Amino acid sequence: MFEPETDGANPKKQIVDCFNRDFPVGTKVILRRDSGEIFTEVTGEAYLHGRTPVAHFRHVSGCYAIEGRVEKYK
Numbered sequence: 001m002f003e004p005e006t007d008g009a010n011p012k013k014q015i016v017d018c019f020n021r022d023f024p025v026g027t028k029v030i031l032r033r034d035s036g037e038i039f040t041e042v043t044g045e046a047y048l049h050g051r052t053p054v055a056h057f058r059h060v061s062g063c064y065a066i067e068g069r070v071e072k073y074k
Contacts, residue, residue: 015053019046019066023055028073031057031064039073 023029027042044056046066054063055070 012048012051012053015067016046016048019053019055019070023070023072029057030071030073031060032069033060033064 023042023046025042025044029040029042031038031040038059040060041058042055043058046053046055048054049063053066055066056063
């Protein structure tokens with residue numbers, strides 16, 4: 001499960017930075033959506049949408065919140 005490291009900086013920005021480091025575009029992942037898990041792929045770098053860290057995934061319309069919802073597919 002994706003868990004960012006914190007060092008006192010903006011924790012939401014750190015989630016974005018850690019996600020982009022650990023899950024570059026093209027990484028195959030399991031995304032835990034409200035309706036259940038799907039196997040998908042990261043299609044765009046994470047960013048802050050307001051105060052919410054989000055990213056884009058194949059077969060998911062629009063951006064999706066990433067905090068506590070993404071893990072690498074093995």
